[in-house]
Amino acid sequence: SQYQKLRVNPARLLSDLHHTCQWGTGARWGTAPTETGMSRLALSDADRKARDWFVETTKSLGCTITIDEMGSIFAVRPGRKTGAATFAGSHLDTQPSGGRYDGILGVLAGVEMLKVLNENKVETEYPVGVINWTNEEGARFPISMVASGVWADKTPLQTAHNLMEIGGKATQKSELQRIGYLGSTPASHKSMPIAAHFELHIEQGPILEQERRKIGVVLGAQSYRWYTVEVTGRDCHTGTTPLAARADAMLAASKMIVESNRIASSLSGLASTGVLTLTPGSVNTVPGTVRFSLDIRARQDDIVDAIEAEVKASFVQLAQPCSVEIQRDFTSPAIEFDKNCISCIHEAAQSLFTTRTEELTKEMVSGAGHDSVNTNYICPTAMIFIPCKEGVSHNPREYSEPEDCAIGADVLLNSILNYDKL
Numbered sequence: 001s002q003y004q005k006l007r008v009n010p011a012r013l014l015s016d017l018h019h020t021c022q023w024g025t026g027a028r029w030g031t032a033p034t035e036t037g038m039s040r041l042a043l044s045d046a047d048r049k050a051r052d053w054f055v056e057t058t059k060s061l062g063c064t065i066t067i068d069e070m071g072s073i074f075a076v077r078p079g080r081k082t083g084a085a086t087f088a089g090s091h092l093d094t095q096p097s098g099g100r101y102d103g104i105l106g107v108l109a110g111v112e113m114l115k116v117l118n119e120n121k122v123e124t125e126y127p128v129g130v131i132n133w134t135n136e137e138g139a140r141f142p143i144s145m146v147a148s149g150v151w152a153d154k155t156p157l158q159t160a161h162n163l164m165e166i167g168g169k170a171t172q173k174s175e176l177q178r179i180g181y182l183g184s185t186p187a188s189h190k191s192m193p194i195a196a197h198f199e200l201h202i203e204q205g206p207i208l209e210q211e212r213r214k215i216g217v218v219l220g221a222q223s224y225r226w227y228t229v230e231v232t233g234r235d236c237h238t239g240t241t242p243l244a245a246r247a248d249a250m251l252a253a254s255k256m257i258v259e260s261n262r263i264a265s266s267l268s269g270l271a272s273t274g275v276l277t278l279t280p281g282s283v284n285t286v287p288g289t290v291r292f293s294l295d296i297r298a299r300q301d302d303i304v305d306a307i308e309a310e311v312k313a314s315f316v317q318l319a320q321p322c323s324v325e326i327q328r329d330f331t332s333p334a335i336e337f338d339k340n341c342i343s344c345i346h347e348a349a350q351s352l353f354t355t356r357t358e359e360l361t362k363e364m365v366s367g368a369g370h371d372s373v374n375t376n377y378i379c380p381t382a383m384i385f386i387p388c389k390e391g392v393s394h395n396p397r398e399y400s401e402p403e404d405c406a407i408g409a410d411v412l413l414n415s416i417l418n419y420d421k422l
């Protein structure tokens with residue numbers, strides 16, 4: 001068909017990748033700006049500038065723009081018939097010390113899709129579009145994939161609006177207002193239906209590169225949960241207080257972090273602590289309060305259940321003579337993507353590679369969460385991965401070859417066209 005001949009313009013995609021990384025080069029939270037690093041935290045000024053570019057660009061490509069109450073942006077290109085659009089979706093925000101691909105590649109590949117459709121005067125059966133989901137990372141406001149979660153009825157709007165930034169006083173709602181992206185459309189699939197959601201993303205792991213493959217066809221995502229652990233001991237003088245008389249919250253927290261790692265790995269899971277706050281935070285005061293984040297992941301929900309149970313029991317023991325409270329903040333169960341969407345991706349890869357498709361593609365499970373995990377609760381969804389250098393991500397060294405970005409974008413474009421024809 002005419003569709004299978006459509007290809008993205010690799011140079012133009014690369015130029016958009018270069019152009020848009022001008023927003024988010026500033027340092028944040030003590031991380032020095034680096035040559036390739038991005039710090040485009042959700043709802044920051046840099047995020048606003050990248051959003052403005054996205055809105056202007058998609059408008060100029062003939063799209064209608066909808067902004068919802070969570071600030072997610074939906075750019076829709078009309079089709080022959082009216083109805084819900086098939087979208088390419090991902091996110092423009094980054095980690096505080098992130099790279100140039102995590103998130104934005106999926107959005108820019110969607111923009112490139114619009115350009116290809118326009119220049120080839122393709123009329124799709126139904127509308128197609130591109131989405132920027134607000135705050136996928138959960139780095140600044142600590143619920144990951146939060147706006148797609150609200151859209152999917154997983155997270156209440158109020159919870160998301162009231163969510164406070166780590167180390168500050170701003171809320172998601174106050175920042176949405178401040179940067180001018182508090183939209184009026186209800187953040188819900190009922191107001192903004194999606195026919196199908198496809199997301200192109202870097203793998204963020206080493207498998208595709210190690211196996212010299214070009215496309216990961218993502219079958220689903222692993223389970224994960226986030227917790228806040230608060231250890232309460234007693235502030236005291238570091239020089240005068242004998243060990244036996246101390247309730248050192250940091251010492252207890254350290255044991256907990258080590259033990260959570262041991263427990264998780266013994267059950268083939270992962271446990272990580274990325275945020276740690278010591279109070280009062282003085283060299284010569286033993287901290288009476290320590291709070292830390294805990295992120296537990298595993299392939300199946302029941303493994304995460306088991307890790308959680310063991311971790312809780314051990315933390316109570318290890319806290320002595322302090323006390324401990326463990327609060328679960330966020331849950332993302334293991335999911336499986338839609339079979340039809342997965343087939344559309346396979347077909348797109350086949351039409352692109354024509355030979356050696358088997359060797360060049362791999363079915364895999366995502367270790368990270370993505371907005372697609374949330375859209376999958378409501379509408380047919382699947383994801384496309386491309387290799388990234390040494391599997392490095394959430395790091396300024398994150399890198400994917402321009403050729404691989406273009407291959408991923410080609411597969412995204414053709415997957416969406418395949419779905420449109422179903």
Ligand code: GLV
Nearest residue numbers: 136137144368369
């Ligand atoms: C989502 O970004 C995650 O933490 O995997």
Ligand code: MN
Nearest residue numbers: 102103136201
């Ligand atoms: Mn991402």
Ligand code: MN
Nearest residue numbers: 095102137394
């Ligand atoms: Mn990320």
Ligand code: MN
Nearest residue numbers: 137368369370
């Ligand atoms: Mn992510």
